[in-house]
Amino acid sequence: MNKAIKKEEILNNMTLKEKIGQMTQVAPYFFISDSEATVYGALRNLNINKEQVYTIGSILGIGGPSEMIKLQESYLKNATHELPLMFMADVIHGYKTIFPVPLALASSFNPEMARIAGKISAKEAYSSGIHVVFSPMCDLSRDPRWGRVVEGFGEDVFLTGEMAKAMVEGFTNKGKLGKDAVACCIKHFAGYGASEAGRDYNTVDLSRLSLYRDYLPAYKKALEGGADFVMTSFNTLDGVPATINTFLLRKILKEKWQSKAIVISDYDSLTQIIDHGAAENQKEAALKGIKAGLDIEMASSVYMNHLTELIEEGTVKESEIDEIVGKIIDFKIKIGLFDNPYSGANQASESEICLSEEHMDLAKEAALESVVLLENNGVLPLKKKQSIALIGPFAKSRKLIGPWSWHGRNDLHKTLEETLKDNLVFVSEKASYGEYTDEEIKQIKEADVLIMALGEDESLSGEAHSRSNIHLPNDQEGFYQNFRKIIDKVVVLVFGGRPLILSEFKDVDAMMMCWFLGSSSSEAIKELLYGEANPSGKLPMSFPRNIGQIPIYYNHFNTGRPFDPASKNMYLSKYLDVANTPLYPFGYGLSYSNFTYENLSISKDSLKANETLKVSVKVKNDSDLSGKEVIQLYIRDYVAEIVRPVKELKKIRKIHFLPQETKIIDFELNYDDLAYFDHEGKLKLESGKIGIFVGGSSDKTLNKDFYFIK
Ligand code: GLC
Numbered sequence: 001m002n003k004a005i006k007k008e009e010i011l012n013n014m015t016l017k018e019k020i021g022q023m024t025q026v027a028p029y030f031f032i033s034d035s036e037a038t039v040y041g042a043l044r045n046l047n048i049n050k051e052q053v054y055t056i057g058s059i060l061g062i063g064g065p066s067e068m069i070k071l072q073e074s075y076l077k078n079a080t081h082e083l084p085l086m087f088m089a090d091v092i093h094g095y096k097t098i099f100p101v102p103l104a105l106a107s108s109f110n111p112e113m114a115r116i117a118g119k120i121s122a123k124e125a126y127s128s129g130i131h132v133v134f135s136p137m138c139d140l141s142r143d144p145r146w147g148r149v150v151e152g153f154g155e156d157v158f159l160t161g162e163m164a165k166a167m168v169e170g171f172t173n174k175g176k177l178g179k180d181a182v183a184c185c186i187k188h189f190a191g192y193g194a195s196e197a198g199r200d201y202n203t204v205d206l207s208r209l210s211l212y213r214d215y216l217p218a219y220k221k222a223l224e225g226g227a228d229f230v231m232t233s234f235n236t237l238d239g240v241p242a243t244i245n246t247f248l249l250r251k252i253l254k255e256k257w258q259s260k261a262i263v264i265s266d267y268d269s270l271t272q273i274i275d276h277g278a279a280e281n282q283k284e285a286a287l288k289g290i291k292a293g294l295d296i297e298m299a300s301s302v303y304m305n306h307l308t309e310l311i312e313e314g315t316v317k318e319s320e321i322d323e324i325v326g327k328i329i330d331f332k333i334k335i336g337l338f339d340n341p342y343s344g345a346n347q348a349s350e351s352e353i354c355l356s357e358e359h360m361d362l363a364k365e366a367a368l369e370s371v372v373l374l375e376n377n378g379v380l381p382l383k384k385k386q387s388i389a390l391i392g393p394f395a396k397s398r399k400l401i402g403p404w405s406w407h408g409r410n411d412l413h414k415t416l417e418e419t420l421k422d423n424l425v426f427v428s429e430k431a432s433y434g435e436y437t438d439e440e441i442k443q444i445k446e447a448d449v450l451i452m453a454l455g456e457d458e459s460l461s462g463e464a465h466s467r468s469n470i471h472l473p474n475d476q477e478g479f480y481q482n483f484r485k486i487i488d489k490v491v492v493l494v495f496g497g498r499p500l501i502l503s504e505f506k507d508v509d510a511m512m513m514c515w516f517l518g519s520s521s522s523e524a525i526k527e528l529l530y531g532e533a534n535p536s537g538k539l540p541m542s543f544p545r546n547i548g549q550i551p552i553y554y555n556h557f558n559t560g561r562p563f564d565p566a567s568k569n570m571y572l573s574k575y576l577d578v579a580n581t582p583l584y585p586f587g588y589g590l591s592y593s594n595f596t597y598e599n600l601s602i603s604k605d606s607l608k609a610n611e612t613l614k615v616s617v618k619v620k621n622d623s624d625l626s627g628k629e630v631i632q633l634y635i636r637d638y639v640a641e642i643v644r645p646v647k648e649l650k651k652i653r654k655i656h657f658l659p660q661e662t663k664i665i666d667f668e669l670n671y672d673d674l675a676y677f678d679h680e681g682k683l684k685l686e687s688g689k690i691g692i693f694v695g696g697s698s699d700k701t702l703n704k705d706f707y708f709i710k
Pocket residue numbers: 060090134187266267463
């Protein structure tokens with residue numbers, strides 16, 4: 001098809017109202033009253049009439065292929081133009097086969113896991129007729145109080161970018177789309193993860209330095225991965241709501257990055273600019289949206305009800321609308337919507353493809369790589385003959401797949417009790433010591449090992465679910481301590497969608513951060529407990545010792561009075577009541593193997609801007625168990641015009657080792673890996689000493705320095 005003719009032809013045949021309709025997205029409920037989609041916010045009272053409904057350009061969410069087909073048929077029958085609906089949905093970590101939550105996928109430190117999660121989720125979503133997914137979330141966050149850290153990839157810009165790009169490549173078939181692939185709408189642009197005090201929808205006040213260095217790069221990498229859409233965030237940036245922020249949408253996205261992505265608001269975030277105090281009324285909101293570069297508004301009718309007037313009075317030109325609608329038509333042509341408005345929607349293939357054994361196995365592989373072993377004094381791996389007592393709120397729970405699982409169903413998947421049943425001598429989901437009878441405590445004592453399945457419910461994570469107190473709820477600390485006192489071997493499994501305060505569990509025999517691992521959670525945990533798989537996850541976010549330390553992250557500045565435990569000087573940057581270090585640092589995670597690092601070497605003692613530095617390190621698996629290790633390479637630019645963090649992750653390699661196997665791991669660094677963004681977002685690097693740090697955790701590395709010569 002010749003796109004140029006088709007697009008112009010379509011545009012010329014459209015009325016202004018039909019064009020404006022393409023810039024509006026609503027939930028299916030406007031077309032199907034008994035749709036499964038729930039309706040929140042401004043969507044409830046959208047005063048749009050039946051004629052306007054049949055100009056709508058896209059749908060938010062869908063109950064499945066049959067609903068999509070029914071809706072598209074009805075729409076095409078009633079619409080007075082020829083543009084089929086586009087269907088967009090929140091497929092965050094799976095459609096029906098659910099993968100570990102994104103924060104858990106990040107713990108794998110293996111972008112391939114994100115790519116596979118994207119690919120499989122796309123295949124399943126495609127069979128339901130979905131064209132675009134609102135995923136991945138590229139929001140870096142350093143605040144575990146924020147409910148949405150569960151949807152992101154943690155505190156580090158490099159890891160977030162690598163995981164986001166890989167997931168986009170998986171969803172979109174590297175941007176090529178086509179059968180079994182879906183387009184990506186990355187989110188939330190930009191800086192949403194810096195919501196003040198971790199309170200969702202709160203103010204974001206970021207320096208341009210941090211915006212360029214920490215918060216923007218992952219969106220850019222995700223666009224490079226092949227994303228076609230960008231969703232604006234609810235927050236303000238520099239006091240201007242992101243949804244109407246010309247600096248973000250035009251200066252950065254369109255001009256600096258040369259992106260052609262279609263920009264869509266978040267859920268009624270265009271109307272919210274009135275609440276922000278950035279517009280007097282909806283008409284002004286519509287004007288600000290167009291001028292800033294917002295193409296589609298989600299779940300509100302500001303454009304639909306005010307753009308015509310703005311055009312009639314000449315404040316907005318119809319050519320500005322044509323440019324936007326032209327982008328939407330281009331995309332609908334790109335995904336073949338005019339040739340087949342139903343795309344991959346097919347009830348039979350959806351039923352056959354979703355939750356297949358192959359997909360469940362891939363979800364389990366990802367889960368196996370996402371669990372982080374935090375403590376182990378040798379009690380793990382368990383032995384087959386050991387008897388187990390399993391207690392706590394997650395002992396019998398099916399709520400293991402995690403929040404934002406949309407079409408995922410907890411009831412389809414196994415509980416820990418079901419997967420560990422062969423060795424269980426006692427199980428209870430009671431979660432306080434006082435509820436246990438003497439007889440029950442006697443039975444627990446008779447078991448070889450007590451496993452306590454603890455944590456926060458999945459309903460305490462996700463959008464609008466921030467917590468000011470990130471201890472385990474309902475005094476699970478006391479619950480643990482009471483059993484710790486009387487039981488010899490205690491293993492704690494922690495479920496949750498964020499770093500939690502685990503300081504009260506430091507005397508445990510073994511502890512795993514299990515996050516929410518998706519459809520194959522309990523099977524994966526069982527294999528890890530018995531050593532059928534060897535834990536290889538690393539923390540993508542620092543775990544604070546207490547809430548007062550937040551925000552705490554590894555790539556901090558040194559300050560002018562860096563704390564030195566050996567110094568007698570009290571005037572140093574510290575707290576009186578807690579160490580500066582986290583309980584568990586970024587990049588930390590144990591294995592049943594024991595990996596040792598030596599012989600860190602670099603190819604040059606001085607490096608010019610156009611040269612490449614080769615780094616190599618010898619890593620040995622000094623154990624009789626094969627396992628995977630994440631070799632992490634950090635840098636430190638000791639002196640720069642703008643001070644730089646004490647460490648910055650620049651490379652990761654997840655490598656499998658056989659028992660007693662030694663490998664030489666090589667990395668290459670060039671100028672772009674070493675340079676830094678200044679306040680204007682320009683890359684720069686002065687001459688000077690730079691440190692290379694390589695190891696299995698941000699706090700345990702070998703070091704070599706070299707000189708960069710400009
Ligand atoms: C929500 C979320 C966004 C999601 C959108 C559509 O409010 O902020 O992540 O994709 O609405 O459901």
